[in-house]
Amino acid sequence: ARALEYLPGPRPVDDGLDFDRDHIWHPYTSALEPLPVNKVRSARGARIVLDDGRELVDGMASWWCAIHGYGRPELLRAARHQLGRLPHVMFGGLTHDPAIGLCRDLLDMAPDGLNHVFLADSGSVSVEAAIKMALQYMQAKGETGRTRLFTVRGGYHGDTCGAMSVCDPDNGMHHLFSGLLPKQIFAPVPDCPFREPFDPERFRETERIFRERQAEIAAVIVEPIVQGAGGMRFYHPEYLRRLRRLADEHGVLLILDEIATGFGRTGKLFACEWSSVTPDILCVGKALTGGTMTLAAVLATNDVARTISQDGGVFMHGPTFMGNPLACAVARASLGILRDTDWQARVRAVEGWLEESFGPCRELPGVADVRVLGAIGVVEMENPVNVPNLQRFFVDHGVWLRPFGKLIYAMPPYIINRDETARLGAAIHDAITARAHQ
Numbered sequence: 001a002r003a004l005e006y007l008p009g010p011r012p013v014d015d016g017l018d019f020d021r022d023h024i025w026h027p028y029t030s031a032l033e034p035l036p037v038n039k040v041r042s043a044r045g046a047r048i049v050l051d052d053g054r055e056l057v058d059g060m061a062s063w064w065c066a067i068h069g070y071g072r073p074e075l076l077r078a079a080r081h082q083l084g085r086l087p088h089v090m091f092g093g094l095t096h097d098p099a100i101g102l103c104r105d106l107l108d109m110a111p112d113g114l115n116h117v118f119l120a121d122s123g124s125v126s127v128e129a130a131i132k133m134a135l136q137y138m139q140a141k142g143e144t145g146r147t148r149l150f151t152v153r154g155g156y157h158g159d160t161c162g163a164m165s166v167c168d169p170d171n172g173m174h175h176l177f178s179g180l181l182p183k184q185i186f187a188p189v190p191d192c193p194f195r196e197p198f199d200p201e202r203f204r205e206t207e208r209i210f211r212e213r214q215a216e217i218a219a220v221i222v223e224p225i226v227q228g229a230g231g232m233r234f235y236h237p238e239y240l241r242r243l244r245r246l247a248d249e250h251g252v253l254l255i256l257d258e259i260a261t262g263f264g265r266t267g268k269l270f271a272c273e274w275s276s277v278t279p280d281i282l283c284v285g286k287a288l289t290g291g292t293m294t295l296a297a298v299l300a301t302n303d304v305a306r307t308i309s310q311d312g313g314v315f316m317h318g319p320t321f322m323g324n325p326l327a328c329a330v331a332r333a334s335l336g337i338l339r340d341t342d343w344q345a346r347v348r349a350v351e352g353w354l355e356e357s358f359g360p361c362r363e364l365p366g367v368a369d370v371r372v373l374g375a376i377g378v379v380e381m382e383n384p385v386n387v388p389n390l391q392r393f394f395v396d397h398g399v400w401l402r403p404f405g406k407l408i409y410a411m412p413p414y415i416i417n418r419d420e421t422a423r424l425g426a427a428i429h430d431a432i433t434a435r436a437h438q
């Protein structure tokens with residue numbers, strides 16, 4: 001330690017952070033004025049360990065993915081086993097047990113009526129595939145006028161072009177590309193909170209727009225119950241039931257994007273179970289592998305699959321890494337953990353702890369709303385927050401949270417404990433009290 005005192009400069013060794021700043025893009029950042037990043041050494045359970053040894057309670061589950069926590073032995077074992085046998089092989093003309101086993105398990109767990117699986121390598125790609133399925137379905141039926149997607153404002157479905165076209169056009173992330181994107185049909189934000197009585201008035205405008213444009217619509221695409229990156233809103237199950245009915249009435253498909261909500265996050269295995277609604281096409285990703293590998297999937301009904309395939313039709317998509325055996329093996333192990341553990345009790349417990357520790361923020365000045373559903377806790381501020389300031393405050397206070405817009409929120413691994421959850425809530429409370437958000 002004495003030697004370090006005499007070394008010039010703030011960092012005695014090349015830790016790579018200068019290179020990172022000068023040469024590596026991080027999500028949504030400037031190459032000239034990048035936001036500061038923290039370097040991670042390892043992660044275990046619900047903790048992330050930084051390079052300097054500091055331990056942070058993880059409130060993000062790596063953007064919804066790491067539901068079982070980090071370093072979970074079942075997932076590592078599955079990865080090691082598969083790595084030694086067959087880490088990758090093309091899926092065109094070949095198949096393998098990890099893919100077969102995973103798809104069998106997925107269809108077993110998914111809402112009834114879904115019978116076909118297309119394996120993708122990321123959430124956005126699964127949304128592209130889902131949109132193409134809907135468009136091919138309508139073409140195969142001869143309904144060539146049905147070329148648009150109907151969706152709601154406040155949604156988020158990914159950063160590729162098709163996915164961007166169904167995101168909220170005013171979300172500030174995608175407007176640079178608005179000239180290029182297909183023009184979709186948007187209804188207002190589903191402004192009918194999950195925990196309040198459903199007000200049919202709140203559906204009227206959505207219904208009006210749908211009926212007016214119905215002849216152009218191939219499919220409805222929405223995130224069920226929870227709008228994630230578009231605002232962390234929880235809407236009423238009845239809203240989704242009404243969308244399903246409207247779609248059915250007009251022969252329009254329903255695509256549900258459960259990439260964030262799937263695999264237990266809202267307290268149900270799939271968020272659409274809150275409404276007892278089954279989609280025609282379902283997108284899953286993120287937590288599918290427990291956050292250890294990149295994998296996503298699109299599930300479709302017999303009707304969708306057979307209609308596209310009639311008269312020699314083929315589904316026109318095929319990413320290089322689709323069906324990657326390593327990812328499939330890990331995903332299968334992750335579904336196995338869900339099957340073999342009482343994840344529902346865990347998520348219920350986390351919901352209670354989030355309510356307990358985030359609830360006191362309701363009393364603070366500048367807080368517009370605090371809401372909790374399953375293992376998701378949200379503190380919505382009245383004004384946009386200062387993200388770099390807050391991020392620094394949180395790291396200094398031993399937690400990992402990543403606010404955006406007016407939102408400070410957490411969706412931790414399901415294995416987080418009460419004390420760790422309390423630390424997340426206390427850090428948010430202290431940050432607002434210290435005005436670190438301004």
Ligand code: PMP
Pocket residue numbers: 063122123124125127156157158159223228229257258259260285286
């Ligand atoms: N849909 C939803 C609901 C999402 O939350 C995300 C990712 N935040 C995506 C799609 C895109 O997934 P990916 O980032 O894996 O492409």
